Amino acid sequence: MANIFETLNPGTDVTTTRTLLHEAIPLTGSIVSGTYTDKTTTGEENIKNYSHGMFQSVYDYPYLSSSANHIFDLTVGYSDNSDLSSSANVQNAKKINMYNELALVCLGTDVTGAIEQFENDLVIADDNNLMKEMFFVNFSRLLVKDSIKKGTFSLVIGTGSWSDPFGVPTSCQTITDSPSASATQGTAEGQTGDWAPLYVTTPAYQTGSVGAIFYNLGIAALTGAVFTSPPGQGNPINHEFLKNNGIHQGISGTFTNVPISAACDGFRHRIQNISFNNTTEINSAIYFCRAPATKFNYSSNPTYTIGSKIRVKEEATSMPRAYVTTVGLYNASNELLAVAKLSEPLRKDPNNELTLRVRLDY
Known part of the structure; x- marks a missing residue:
């Protein structure tokens, strides 16, 4: 137990x-759709659908395995004032609820x-350029950590x-947040964090944004409008966005005629x-712990002395010395709060004098 203390000066010691660490996250389409198809059934082993039918979860391995990691959730929805909204639609109420829930969160x-x-510009309050039919990808915290780095998203x-x-x-379209998106430009600060529009960058035939990325969430x-054919390529997508129960559905039919899980299957097939x-x-x-010349030259360790002599002194006239191996941080009541170990003893x-830099991360 320490019996000599050195007080830290909050102003100088x-x-x-704040440090930001970044990690590259690549997700291939083969994992999202096709890698873990169960040949004995009609399902995919790494795709989990739920009885409530409101979203679908994607894993990097068959989800029943203890080795599986959750990658993201998928869902679709539309606004209650969308032209596609109708009480006759499959899961109409749930699709409206999913749109409203994600809009409220984002x-x-x-x-x-x-x-x-949702709008395709940075000015949400004006209710212009509304995006009323949406696909949503909610990435797991395992991948996102604290947030997505601005200017790095690509789909x-x-x-x-x-x-x-x-x-x-x-x-084949590449959708990104603006390469100029940063802490100072190309993004907006919302009620739940920063976000930015998504743009088609390859090929660049779309006008305006085609979605939004919410970095903190x-x-x-x-x-859904992004799934239209480029000029001069006809309009096959209106007829064959997905195939459900042997019937092709266009992008409009995907929102109206099939359940959310089937719409998510169609979207995954295109990633x-x-x-x-x-x-x-x-x-x-960071605490700068200082040991001045006149302090900490002795040790309270019982083995520091033998008889009446200091073990580490070769001659009686030699100066006392000690070897620092540990730093303790105490509160005002001298209660030990944290301990730091040195990689090697310091004489x-x-x-x-010694100045030891102790860092506590949280």
Whole structure:
């Protein structure tokens, strides 16, 4: 137990830092759709559907395995004032609920308390350029960590026919947040964190944004309008966005005629790649622990002396010395709060001073 203490000066001996660590996250379309198809049934072993039918979960391995990691959830929805909204639609109420739930989480409410709607610009309050039919990708915290790094999100999708979604060169679209998206430009600060529009960058025939990426939430929202054929390529997507129970459905039919799980299957079938950099925020308190020349030259360890002599002194006239191996941080009541170990003992005697840098991460 320590019996000599050195008081820390909060103004000169304590500081704080914030460090951002980034990790590249690549997700291939083969994992999302096709890698773990169960040949004995009609399902995919890494895709989990639920009895409530409101979203679908994607894993990197068969989800019943203890080795499986949750990657993201998928769902679809539309606004109650969408032209596609109808009580005759399959799961109409649930699709409206999913749109409203994600809009509330991502955008919050306006001054009247009404839920905001998704738009293809950075000005949510004006209710212009509304995106009323949406696909949603909610990435797991395992991948996102604290947030998605701005300017790094990329999603490659196929807009061709159901049998060959990536066949025509112009049907393979790369969707990204703006390369200029950063802490100071290209993004907006919402009620639940920063977000930015998503744009088709390859081929660049789309006008305006086609969705939004919510960095802190780890949610990507994509308008159904992105699944239209480029100019000069006909309009096959209107007839063959997905195939459910042997029947092809266009993008409109995907929102109205099939359940959410089937719409998610169709969307997964068109994902070629997803990539982004995640962000882990590490906050640190740094303490500069100083051992002045006149202190900490002796040890309270019982083995420090033998008889009446200091073990580490070769001659009686030699200066006392000790070897520092541990630093303890105490509160005002001298209660031990934290312990730091040195990688090797440091010699301490009246001829030198030590300043040890102790960092606490949280």
